[in-house]
Amino acid sequence: QKEVEQNSGPLSVPEGAIASLNCTYSDRGSQSFFWYRQYSGKSPELIMSIYSNGDKEDGRFTAQLNKASQYVSLLIRDSQPSDSATHLCAVNSLADGLTFGKGTHLIIQP
């Protein structure tokens, strides 16, 4: 059974600060890792993907992957009020569906 674990939060971060979100997964065969953002009542929106160990940066976002530790993280720099949402970690292989964590509720305090 594939599992993805996230701290549900809420995680409260001042505007302009760095938000750090973490995720662990159980299936060592997982090959693709994603961070999605979900506003209340809306569908998941892709933030970024990562496939190789190390860091991947895209604008204010940096994803980090450590396959040996089965750990994925997302750093959000210069946090904005629009970042206030539930952030979902997801893992998959192509034919399989995504396995999602429950998400971390992030609150950016103005």
Added chain:
Amino acid sequence: EPEVTQTPSHQVTQMGQEVILRCVPISNHLYFYWYRQILGQKVEFLVSFYNNEISEKSEIFDDQFSVERPDGSNFTLKIRSTKLEDSAMYFCASTLPPADTQYFGPGTRLTVL
């Protein structure tokens, strides 16, 4: 920018009735998916579909569920006899191999009374 669309946005039905949820994936995508999210819970995989057949399905996707691609654009999820516990948001997603990034539609909120 191309996007996944879903209709209806909200469906209300009586327990025991059949419902069909519709999705139009991104036009050149080849893999299609259905997910559901019960209120307050995580997004759960139901089924993946490729080359006009089911690739994989979860334990949730039992005989009450079926999927179909009736034409070149639509992808449907049918629930034959709805139960109260089928009330959830249902999301359609699609992807184009070799990339595996899945793009989600806005969802259909299904309410079973």
